[in-house]
Amino acid sequence: MSDKNEIVVDDEILVRVEGLSKKFCKELKSSLWYGLKDLVSGVSGSSEDRLLRPKEFWAVKDISFELRRGECLGLIGHNGAGKSTLLKILNGLINPDAGKVIMKGRVGALIELGAGFNPILSGRENIYNNGAILGFSRKEIDSKLDTIIAFAELEEFIDMPVQHYSSGMKVRLGFAVAAQMEPDVLIIDEVLAVGDLGFVLKCFKTIDTILPNTAIIFVSHSMPMISRICSQIILMEHGASKFQGDDVGKAIDLYYTRFASNDSNVVFDDGSVVLDKVDILNVKKEHGLAQLNWGDDLCIDLSFKNRSLKKLPAFNITIFDKEQRPVALLTPNMSSSEIEFNTNEIRFKIIHKKLQLSKGIYSVNISVSNLENKAPFLRINSVLDFQMINDVETWPPFLLEANYSRK
Numbered sequence: 337m338s339d340k341n342e343i344v345v346d347d348e349i350l351v352r353v354e355g356l357s358k359k360f361c362k363e364l365k366s367s368l369w370y371g372l373k374d375l376v377s378g379v380s381g382s383s384e385d386r387l388l389r390p391k392e393f394w395a396v397k398d399i400s401f402e403l404r405r406g407e408c409l410g411l412i413g414h415n416g417a418g419k420s421t422l423l424k425i426l427n428g429l430i431n432p433d434a435g436k437v438i439m440k441g442r443v444g445a446l447i448e449l450g451a452g453f454n455p456i457l458s459g460r461e462n463i464y465n466n467g468a469i470l471g472f473s474r475k476e477i478d479s480k481l482d483t484i485i486a487f488a489e490l491e492e493f494i495d496m497p498v499q500h501y502s503s504g505m506k507v508r509l510g511f512a513v514a515a516q517m518e519p520d521v522l523i524i525d526e527v528l529a530v531g532d533l534g535f536v537l538k539c540f541k542t543i544d545t546i547l548p549n550t551a552i553i554f555v556s557h558s559m560p561m562i563s564r565i566c567s568q569i570i571l572m573e574h575g576a577s578k579f580q581g582d583d584v585g586k587a588i589d590l591y592y593t594r595f596a597s598n599d600s601n602v603v604f605d606d607g608s609v610v611l612d613k614v615d616i617l618n619v620k621k622e623h624g625l626a627q628l629n630w631g632d633d634l635c636i637d638l639s640f641k642n643r644s645l646k647k648l649p650a651f652n653i654t655i656f657d658k659e660q661r662p663v664a665l666l667t668p669n670m671s672s673s674e675i676e677f678n679t680n681e682i683r684f685k686i687i688h689k690k691l692q693l694s695k696g697i698y699s700v701n702i703s704v705s706n707l708e709n710k711a712p713f714l715r716i717n718s719v720l721d722f723q724m725i726n727d728v729e730t731w732p733p734f735l736l737e738a739n740y741s742r743k
């Protein structure tokens with residue numbers, strides 16, 4: 337087996353990770369006992385490292401990747417998938433049980449809110465501390481200080497102890513230090529989500545600026561953010577890689593598919609009408625999920641039991657994307673609409689021709705209300721999910737058909 341020092345990292349590759357694994361124990365008592373046993377027997381590095389003992393599990397399992405300057409790796413996955421643990425190993429905060437990490441150059445990291453800061457020191461003193469850790473001289477930090485403080489927009493509070501900063505202020509300072517110190521490798525965990533929109537936009541602008549000279553590893557649950565900056569993705573599940581590659585759209589689709597559920601949620605119900613059946617017609621289904629090709633007709637079949645309505649109500653069908661943003665409303669019915677309505681049931685089909693929603697998973701909310709005064713009778717969220725299939729990757733919610741012709 338080759339020794340860690342023998343591996344030659346080619347010039348361009350800034351991060352090389354090989355077969356990285358980390359196990360944790362679910363129970364404190366066993367964890368302490370194993371820790372003691374490992375200390376005594378000095379098993380670190382032995383073949384036993386690859387085996388799980390009772391109550392242990394793999395938080396990170398056999399992860400490998402390479403990253404060059406200008407590349408941004410997105411780590412995505414459900415809560416507890418192992419993303420932060422992987423980042424902490426990369427940043428040297430915890431040791432792996434197996435595998436190797438080779439990093440080149442200066443590593444900037446924004447991992448946990450406030451981590452890397454001494455809470456009793458001021459923002460200014462922390463900038464000097466962090467700069468020194470990154471290998472900058474006092475003179476070099478002096479020359480960057482004003483830019484960092486201005487970027488963090490903390491001029492007024494820079495001499496206040498960091499323990500009194502708000503979450504957003506800590507993130508501003510952390511990102512300003514990490515990004516303005518010209519890192520070769522920049523590691524960013526979920527923390528950006530704490531900043532306000534203005535700061536997040538500023539961070540993205542900075543990431544765009546430094547990316548050509550930096551390798552970035554970025555963890556987020558926000559798929560718009562991931563798709564905005566990442567050139568490759570690892571989708572983690574229970575520590576292992578479920579998908580790895582540069583097809584960012586495919587990775588995000590897979591991520592969303594894991595959260596697709598048929599659980600509907602009644603949010604308002606006065607008992608006057610009951611949903612009996614809802615389905616999408618003329619589609620193929622995979623694992624119960626209706627699949628439409630881009631440009632297909634959307635045809636929803638609906639039946640309600642009528643308990644007490646005397647008049648035809650209004651039906652509002654809203655389509656949401658997987659981030660739960662409303663993307664479209666189907667035009668509500670009018671009193672003249674051809675809906676089968678009687679004292680027992682209400683039945684109809686609702687058709688939208690040539691649906692041009694972008695690739696991805698969507699859910700449908702239904703509300704039934706009084707046609708005249710809009711008073712609600714029934715509202716059900718996520719009454720069904722469907723998936724739009726398309727070869728074309730698009731991030732805006734619609735891919736609208738367009739014809740190009742001579743003037």
Ligand SMILES: Nc1ncnc2c1ncn2[C@@H]1O[C@H](COP(=O)(O)OP(=O)(O)OP(=O)(O)O)[C@@H](O)[C@H]1O
Pocket residue numbers: 360361362395413414415416417418419420421422526
């Ligand atoms: N020090 C620790 N001791 C024991 N278990 C730990 C420790 N740190 C993390 N874990 C466990 O490892 C697993 C992975 O956690 P991790 O924080 O890496 O997940 P994550 O993908 O970053 O999740 P999230 O999206 O919630 O931030 C979880 O089951 C967590 O409980």
